[in-house]
Amino acid sequence: MPKPTSRQDAAVPLLIHGLNAWYGESHVLHGIDLEVRRGELVTLLGRNGAGRSSTLKSIMGMVGERRGSIVINGTETIAMAPHRMAPLGVGYCPEERAIFASLSTEENLLLPPVLQDGGMSTAEIYQMFPNLLERRHSPGTRLSGGEQQMLALARILRTGANLLLLDEITEGLAPVIVQSLGRVLRLLKERGFTIVLVEQNFRFAAGLADRHYFIEHGRVKAVLDKKEVAERADELHQWLGV
Amino acid sequence: QPAPKLTDGKVRFGVLTDMAGPTSDLAGPGSVLAAQMAIEDFGGKVLGMPVDMVSADHQMKPDLAANTARQWFDTQQVDVILDLASSPIALAVMEIAKQKNKIAFVNGAGTSRITNDSCNANTVHTSWDSYSQSYSLINAVAKQGGDSWFFITLDNAGGQGVERDGMDAVKAAGGKVVGSVRFPLNSPDFSSYVLQAQASKAKVVALIASGSDSVNAFKAIDEFGLNKQQKVVAMVTFIPEIHSLGITAAQGLILNEAFYWDTNAETRKFSERFFARFKKMPDAVHAGVYSSITHYLQAVQATGTDDAAVVMKKMKEMPVNDFYGHGGSIREDGRMIFDMHMVQVKKPSESKKPWDYYNILATIPAAQAFQPLSKSTCSLVTKKS
Amino acid sequence: MNLPTQEAPSTRARLRGPAIGLLLLLGLLAPLVVYPVFMMKIYCFGLFASAFNLLFGFAGLMSFGHAAFLGSAAYVCGYAVKSLGFPPELGILAGTGAAALLGFVVGRLAIRREGIYFSMVTLALAQMVYFIALQAPFTGSEDGIQGIPRGRLLGFIDLDNTYAMYYFVLAIFVFGFYAVYRIVHSPFGQVLKAIRENEPRAISLGYDVQRYKLVTFVLSAGLAGLAGATKTLVFQLVTLTDVHWSTSGEAVLMTLVGGLGTIFGPFVGAVVIVSLEHHLAGLGSWVTLIMGLIFMACVLMFREGIVGTSKSFWQRRKTLPAIPPETPVIAKA
Amino acid sequence: MEIFGVPHQALLGQVFIGLVNGSFYAILSLGLAIIFGLLNVVNFAHGALYMLGALVTWMGLNYLGVNYWMSLLLAPLLVGCFGIFFERTMIRHLRKLDPIYGLLLTFGMAQVVQSLASNYYGVTGLSYSPPELLRGATDVGFMRLPNYRAWVVLASLAVCLSTWYAIERTRLGAYLRAGTENPGMVQAFGINLPLIVTLTYGFGAGLAAFAGVLAAPVMQVSPLMGADIVVVVFAVVVVGGMGSILGSIVTGLMLGVVEGLTRVYYPPASNVVIFVIMAVVLMVRPSGLFGQQR
Amino acid sequence: MDDLILETKGLSKQFKGFAAVSDVDLRVRRGTIHAVIGPNGAGKTTLFNLLTKFLPPSSGTIHFNGKDITNDNAGQIARQGIVRSFQISAVFPKLTVLENVRVALQRKAGLATQFWRSEQSLHKLDAAAMQLLEDVDLASFANASTVNLAYGRKRALEIATTLAMDPELMLLDEPTAGMGHEDIDTVTELIRKVAASRTIVMVEHNLGVVSTLSDTITVMQRGSVLAEGPYDVVSRNPQVLEAYVGVTEDA
């Protein structure tokens, strides 16, 4: 098996090999392999508790312990401290949103440092999420559930990160917003962003993704190209319980 | 001579003191050393039986002190407990000494209650008390023309006691009290009180504070120049505080000491030996511990027993005439009386070496230094009359 | 329908009876080997720490002013017995009642706040109690109340007899300790636990959360008072130390060393700390240093305390694979 | 003119004296607030660090001949380094736990430092004179104002305000606040939080030491000088609003004055007045005078 | 019309001048499932908070069974039979699953304030608790610690706990959020089942769930009611389509 080296071309912003992860003493990921090319959008599908969120957290170094190999934009990061991932161009939007109560909406939005060019401007962001503009002086956690979700996503679009890890971003959003999010993701893809999306809403994901990784019990059970989705619909339905 | 009768075949002293708290400089490790020296100097034996000691830190907790005292008397063959710096601790332990019929020497606490309403036949009080620190001192200062007074007083029973006695003394001497202020224990900043004293225009400012309080008070007094316009008398301040403050800031202060190392040849002899081992000169508590042990052992030797009542009777009969209790004796109420010294802190230019701090202004004879027996509320005294 | 069978607890329950019997026996025989007054002190502080633990360990309310209850009960009991001539049992009742009453007042004010703020309010109110103890006419200022007679229990048991006193204190301790156990393992305790876990949810289930907290606070204050009043009779004195904040700190230390949120922890903690205080007394000024180091070591390495650590060690040995030790999460900050 | 029986001239003097003490409260509570704000640690060792600042100043002069002005710089640095060491080796391990553990650890630490110091230097303390330049007093009409005290007020105001500016007007403040709530996420944004945390603690410790240096000439340098003040400063921080930077500065000064006035009108209560105010404030405004209502 | 169980008149809530809920007249008929939908930030959760008095209303009244409950506190409201679930799952993590449900049963059984009785006395509630757990398919987890439950099961447990209160009116805030598909179906079924004997008001973004369950739908926008009626009517309302549902050609 070719060992990923730090010289891996930048056309593969994320390359994961044999990733194992633990929370304290519980072993949740058992050897995940994943490859995402520039400008691709892949989804991680699976049931509750399968380990999708944990995969993203492992990439960010937010689990108890991790082993294997994670190469981000050409740099092996498995042994790096958590704060050194973002400068490589990663933006992470967590499942629980992690909005800061002690900061106002705008402060929340401006918190992540801009890492490189190519991020959205504040004006663009407010245009995309008018709710945030209106509530910008309100404490972050006083936003409604859905508004917090928007904020969590919006703040990483500013930083210029080109590899986005998005965890359940449609949860709790009104259908209109979900639709506009779909448009945003498509736009980002066109701009060359690379996106890993964890989603429950398969219909939403299916329309966007180039590839689906199906995760079960901390392992990749199957990888489906978007063309295969139609052919293997039955199998998929069974896996996901759709 | 009757055959010696020492219970459990030895005499053991217990030094119960404050090893790290606010009174640990005044008493503390120095008291332990003084006790050791006293035992060594006595030859380590009395009536052919060994003499030794134990010591413990009461951490300023009366219940811990009471418990230690009980345990010492009950299980460790301790005959005498000494030092007892801090009033609540002294009061607690002397009560236990009475219950267990053993002896307590209070060498480091100042409440007058020890020899008044809380007195008992098992306790000897060798250090100053609120009367000795105020009455005689004020009398002496008033005679020199100090006729208007301002009091800066620690706000607790001890401080108030000294203040009460002091104000009486001022009136008795024909002066008047123009004002007073009470500060809480452990006040880091005295400037406010100093300003109030300054504003009062009193000729004499009496400071009733000890330990770090008194040091902090002097700093403010010095800084605001109070000592330049008014006379400052420190009523319950002793040499460790002067040492810590430094003579520059303390100069001119008037205080009352039960013991000053540089009084005469005898005091110097003891003090220099003490200094050689401790790197600090002894103060009144240390000297008091030494004196008490010696006096006790002499009484044991004389009576041939360590029975508390017998020894106590003997101790009260025998005069105390060592370098500490000069011209001293122990009264019925347990009060040891002896000559006290009114001293003034030297100017830096007068001080020739470290610890050379005082000019002795006057010696207050034993009979005047302490509350007269006639005023005592001690049941041992009142019952008789 | 199959009712859940509670397997794990049943073995423990079977062992519990004999274990408690053994402990009681030890308690009864202890004065033959250990100095009785020393044991009594441990009982008083053990009860005090247990009372604190009831509030902190089981209701998540970290009080930084528990000395106020210990101390006020001690003063009331001391005054009642010495100056008003109360018999000992009434003195203790009076003290306990006073502490519970004070607990009601302090509790009313404090439970409106949470987390660290709660701690601060209790500390502030306790400082005021300290101030009153310093200034009030009947407390004797820094000399305290001394020479309090122990009197005769129920009019005929002379408590000046050390053994009589010992068994009296032991009885009070066992009673107080059982009370904590009972409260924790009662329907009330169950609700308390729920409140601590998720307060909004408990409210939405119709529980008047403030009332539960207040009741716990009063119970805890009363038990602390019971300890304080008993202590007064044991040592026959009350002083400002009893209301000083460092005494509140001691309750925290004991509870922590023994094991927060465990039934026996506070007692074990009291044994350790009181013994250390005594055995290190001869070391003089190094005591504070050593206590400080123990404190740090406890926080850094044995957060679950002695009882907690040995419990999880026991569990880990029994149930492989190991369960990760779970550090107690206390108040919501 | 008299105000409640006190001539207003004298009262003015008292207010100023209160301001001096308030300056100490302000610097100390500022440090405490910063540390609490970021580390979520109630730093009980703050008093001990303050004491160390003063002690180091004394030792510098007596052993090495380092003068006051040098100490003003060196003591905070040294104590700051000690703080950094303490944070790296110990406090760090308590991050994920309830803040109460931080309080307990630092409490133990304070005990250790204080008892070590009193073992070597006794409790009554050591004397330190003000620098030549600031000796003496100036007559300002209503009082004889010791120069050194005036300097204390100025120096502490300068330090407090620049610290406040650095934290509130830069992004640092936002990182600090966010870091308390969810350190993991802040790191995921690429911010080296562990470093910031360590430096913050070091800075807070340095501030305490700075207050200690300022205090050395006015108060006796004694091992226990910080033991009681920490509880008071703690109360100041709570009144100001836990974690509020400006709040702790303003409240520090204000409570210093209130305490000073208590010393005039009812001195015995001066040690408790801050706690009374704290209890009242917490009843009326739970999050403190300057805290954000959550 | 007299079988209104809940009625609000002019209910409003301002946060520092921002009107999160303004002038809402909500009328819920007894025995129905009433859904509240609306874009994010429309004020749905706030409305729930007002109804259960987790927030005090700025103005307006709330009547429950004809009785004015505007001034009752949260606990009193719960005791009268209005019980809510939370948008973020609300369980007691360190209690066992059984205990979670039992806590809810305790109050009515009068076994809540007795600090002098043994825990054993609670076992008589076990049977009822088990019954409730069976209703939500959690019986086999009765002795498990709640922290370890999967998200969907926690929500089911929350519903069981709410049911234990035997509420007349249940308020459910996004009961299916974050659930996988099979869980959504289970919960939908469950809601339908429990709705048989009570009234339910729920907030939900999953239109599938809303359409299958609800009798009446209130659509909120910017704090006010935009439209109200059965699903078929509301879902064709052009304003609703624009503000909430969006274009149906779903990405």
Ligand SMILES: Nc1ncnc2c1ncn2[C@@H]1O[C@H](COP(=O)(O)OP(=O)(O)OP(=O)(O)O)[C@@H](O)[C@H]1O
């Ligand atoms: N902080 C944690 N500590 C311990 N175990 C955890 C932690 N977070 C997640 N787990 C466990 O790890 C496993 C994988 O969880 P993960 O959150 O990755 O699942 P998921 O696929 O994202 O599912 P979900 O739909 O619930 O978000 C689950 O069994 C979960 O219980």
Ligand SMILES: Nc1ncnc2c1ncn2[C@@H]1O[C@H](COP(=O)(O)OP(=O)(O)OP(=O)(O)O)[C@@H](O)[C@H]1O
């Ligand atoms: N405590 C508060 N302080 C200030 N503003 C608040 C507060 N609570 C809610 N808001 C604001 O009120 C509006 C309504 O919030 P609410 O939570 O009711 O929305 P929602 O309809 O439940 O939305 P979602 O579907 O996203 O959960 C939002 O814009 C929110 O920012």
Ligand SMILES: [Mg+2]
């Ligand atoms: Mg997930």
Ligand SMILES: [Mg+2]
């Ligand atoms: Mg909502």
